[in-house]
Amino acid sequence: MRVQRCLRPWAATLALLLLAAPPLIAQIVPEPAEGDVVLLGGRLFDGTAAEARDNPGLLVRNGSILYVGVDAAQARASGATVAEVDDGQTILPGFFDLHAHYAIDLFGEGRVDEYDVNPILFLANGVTSTFPGGEVDPEGMRTARLEIERGERPGPRMFSSGPYFGTARPGWRVQEMTPDSIRREVDLWVERGAKGFKAKGIQPDHLRALVDAAHRHGLSVTGHLDSGVRTTVNPRDAILMGIDRIEHFLGGDAISDERSAYASLEALDLSDQTTARQMQDIFDLYIGTGTFFDATSTAYGYYADHQALDPEVYEKWTDEQRFLTPFARATANEGVAERRPNGQFGRIYATKAHTLKAFYDAGGIDNITLGTDHPSWGEFLSPFSVHREMHAMVKAGLPNAAVLKIATLNGARAMGVSDRLGTVEAGKDADLVVVDGDPLVDITATRRAVLVMKAGHVYDPSELLRSAEGRMGPAGPDDAEWWRGNVRLGR
Numbered sequence: 001m002r003v004q005r006c007l008r009p010w011a012a013t014l015a016l017l018l019l020a021a022p023p024l025i026a027q028i029v030p031e032p033a034e035g036d037v038v039l040l041g042g043r044l045f046d047g048t049a050a051e052a053r054d055n056p057g058l059l060v061r062n063g064s065i066l067y068v069g070v071d072a073a074q075a076r077a078s079g080a081t082v083a084e085v086d087d088g089q090t091i092l093p094g095f096f097d098l099h100a101h102y103a104i105d106l107f108g109e110g111r112v113d114e115y116d117v118n119p120i121l122f123l124a125n126g127v128t129s130t131f132p133g134g135e136v137d138p139e140g141m142r143t144a145r146l147e148i149e150r151g152e153r154p155g156p157r158m159f160s161s162g163p164y165f166g167t168a169r170p171g172w173r174v175q176e177m178t179p180d181s182i183r184r185e186v187d188l189w190v191e192r193g194a195k196g197f198k199a200k201g202i203q204p205d206h207l208r209a210l211v212d213a214a215h216r217h218g219l220s221v222t223g224h225l226d227s228g229v230r231t232t233v234n235p236r237d238a239i240l241m242g243i244d245r246i247e248h249f250l251g252g253d254a255i256s257d258e259r260s261a262y263a264s265l266e267a268l269d270l271s272d273q274t275t276a277r278q279m280q281d282i283f284d285l286y287i288g289t290g291t292f293f294d295a296t297s298t299a300y301g302y303y304a305d306h307q308a309l310d311p312e313v314y315e316k317w318t319d320e321q322r323f324l325t326p327f328a329r330a331t332a333n334e335g336v337a338e339r340r341p342n343g344q345f346g347r348i349y350a351t352k353a354h355t356l357k358a359f360y361d362a363g364g365i366d367n368i369t370l371g372t373d374h375p376s377w378g379e380f381l382s383p384f385s386v387h388r389e390m391h392a393m394v395k396a397g398l399p400n401a402a403v404l405k406i407a408t409l410n411g412a413r414a415m416g417v418s419d420r421l422g423t424v425e426a427g428k429d430a431d432l433v434v435v436d437g438d439p440l441v442d443i444t445a446t447r448r449a450v451l452v453m454k455a456g457h458v459y460d461p462s463e464l465l466r467s468a469e470g471r472m473g474p475a476g477p478d479d480a481e482w483w484r485g486n487v488r489l490g491r
Contacts, residue, residue, distance in 0.1 A: 032070060034079035036061045037430075037458060040072050042085030045440065047093045047409045047423035050401040052440055055091055060430040063456035068426050083434075083451060083458065090438055090445065092404065093424050094128025094156075094431035094454065096411025098222070099247060099296055099371025101382050103136055106331050106473055110485025111375050113137040115144035117323055117472040119155025121383035124464035126433030126449045129157040129411065129421060133222070133247070133371060134164040134198040136485060142192060154464060156454065157431075159196060159415055162189035165210050167201030168224070170489055179209035186213035196415065199223040199243075203231045211242045220244035220416065222294070227264055228257035239285055245292040245414055247371065248299075250355060252282030266347040270354050279355065283362040292369045292414045293359065297352040297396070298388045299373035302380060304346030313391045317447055320381045323465075328473025328483075332378025339377075353396035360398050369414045370407045378473075387447045394443045401440055430456040 032038050037060040044055040046068075057070030059080075075082055085091060102118045103111040113136050122130055135141045141160060148155035163169050165182065186197065197214050199207055199221060207223070214221045222245035226232035235243075235251025249255055254275050255264045269275055286293055298313060306314040321329050360368065370393075372385035386407065393403045412422025420429045432453045437445030449461040474480040482488055 029069075030059060030061075030067050032059055032075045032078035032080040033061075036066075036078070036080035037083065037453070037456060038070055038075040038078075038080050039083045039085055039091060039432075039434075040070070040075060042087065042089040042091055042434065043438065044091045044424060045093075045401075045404060046425060047405060048425065050399075050405075052090060052438070055085060058091070058424065058430075058432075060453070060456045063430055065424065065426050065428050065430050068424075081458070085434055085451075086436075088438075089434055089436050089450060090440075091424065091432055091434050092126070092439070092446075093408040093422055094433055094452070095126050095386050095407045095446075096129045096131075096370060096415070096422070097122070097127050097372050097386050098131045098245070098294055098369050098411055098414060099133035099299075099373040100127070100130035101373060101375040102132055102141065103375035103382075104472070104483075105375060105377050105485065106328055106335070107480070107484050108335055108377070109487065110489065111136050112483055112485045112488065113141050114472060115141055117468045118381075118383055119144065119148060119153065119158075120464050120468045121323065121381060122156045123154055123452055123454065123459060124449065124461040124468075125383050125386060126435070126446065126452055126461075127156050127383060127386050128431040128433070128452065128454045129159065129415070129417075131159045131196060131222075131371075131415065132161050133373065134161055134168060134200060134224075136170065136489060138163045138189075145193065154459065157421075160189075160192075160194045161196055161198045162192070162194040165197060165199045165202055165206065172201070174203065177206055179205060182206055182209040183213040186210065186217070190217045190219065194219070196220045196222065199225070202233065204233050204237070204241075207233055207238060207243070208241050211244075215242065218416070220414070222247055222292075224248055225251065225261070227251075227255045227259065227261040229260060236282060236285060239289055239291050243291065245294060245369070246286075247294045247373070248296055250279070250282050250286070250293060250359065252278055252285070254278040254282070262344060262348065265351055266344050268351050268355065270358055279358060280362060283359055283364060286359075286367045287363055290367070292367055292410070293364070294369045294371040295352050295356045295393075296371050296373040296389070297349060297356065297392045298385060300345040300349040300352065301392075302374055303342040304349060305341035309346050309349060310392070310395070313388050313395065314380075316380075317444075318384070320384055321378065323381060323468050323470070323472050324378060325470055325473045325475050327476045328378065331473070335377055336379045353392070356393065357397040360402065365402055365405070366410065366413075368406050369410045381472075387444065390443050390446055400443050403443060404439060430454075
């Protein structure tokens with residue numbers, strides 16, 4: 001270690017002696033006590049490295065990870081609550097879903113946000129933090145968030161997004177919206193607890209105002225954008241405006257402004273030299289500006305013939321429909337039988353795998369986040385989608401460890417909370433999940449949560465799931481109107 005030259009000769013000598021000497025005061029190691037939670041055994045993937053290690057023992061106190069490295073015998077004799085993790089199980093940071101729709105559309109008559117059962121299911125799946133990615137019922141979602149924060153019901157951290165900004169919002173009138181009115185709305189929703197904002201179907205001047213207003217509050221903006229055709233915004237131009245996160249389409253010159261982003265993406269050919277160069281340009285822009293990208297790959301497969309498209313990813317490893325009421329289940333299955341697969345979205349699913357791998361290979365590991373974007377119609381439920389999205393990333397060619405980082409630390413960084421979430425380290429909030437198996441070898445192990453902890457509170461996933469069975473949706477025709485979004489929300 002180099003000593004600054006401004007030190008006098010005797011001061012430099014003293015400094016070197018102090019650096020070489022052992023610390024005068026030994027580090028004080030906290031002892032487990034009654035009221036603490038200690039996790040012993042198993043393997044720990046803490047999110048700071050690309051591998052797991054034997055769990056040295058985690059001491060949790062008052063909702064935070066107080067210390068890593070606990071004497072097992074001392075912990076067992078201390079009166080603390082001890083969670084014994086089996087040798088074949090792995091401790092991970094809690095998952096982030098940055099496009100976590102709570103929405104459901106059982107009748108094909110408009111989405112509603114379902115905030116009674118979905119929060120339980122997200123938590124049971126190890127998803128301890130969600131960004132809803134645009135709320136169709138922001139008042140109801142706010143009430144649910146406050147109840148979760150007060151401990152009145154179980155659920156993940158909800159980083160509220162408030163209403164959509166753009167034509168995706170019911171009742172959005174382009175001509176009546178001005179940059180000043182958007183700024184006032186941002187101020188209002190920040191007061192109401194929003195932690196970020198979502199643009200969808202937004203025009204350039206409105207997006208600039210949204211980004212500017214959010215940044216004044218230290219909050220981020222994400223966008224479901226298009227190619228730049230007509231009055232839309234290409235992600236490239238949004239990044240230059242300062243947007244923080246992009247969903248679905250990387251954008252750039254490979255996404256032509258002469259047609260929709262969907263049309264460009266399904267025909268994207270990365271083997272073409274011009275296209276490859278254009279994609280490299282947009283990769284460089286993301287990396288250079290620190291902009292995050294959320295591919296939401298599996299969202300497109302749900303609309304396609306998913307069983308033929310990718311049966312491994314869309315495997316039904318559990319009966320998700322058991323959480324619907326019997327009436328809702330019958331209604332949903334009638335709709336599923338009538339659905340016709342979207343061929344374009346099936347082709348986009350395949351293209352997304354290639355572009356995501358290319359972005360990763362170009363150095364984009366720190367820029368990729370995980371979002372599921374699955375507003376359910378009752379066949380698959382949104383909270384289970386995080387496992388499919390991770391599986392799709394691995395099948396696209398990303399290493400398991402990178403995918404786990406994307407699902408944890410990168411999500412925390414994208415939301416600006418990596419100082420307290422995203423890894424399992426002393427001083428961080430105690431959000432974690434224990435899974436049966438090793439997801440560094442088999443990513444589908446994330447499906448098998450055996451313990452979830454949020455803010456130090458321990459949950460049994462199987463108990464959470466049992467508590468939610470048969471509760472989602474109307475009990476019968478008499479209370480079905482609440483579930484028809486076009487009617488209830490006045491669309």
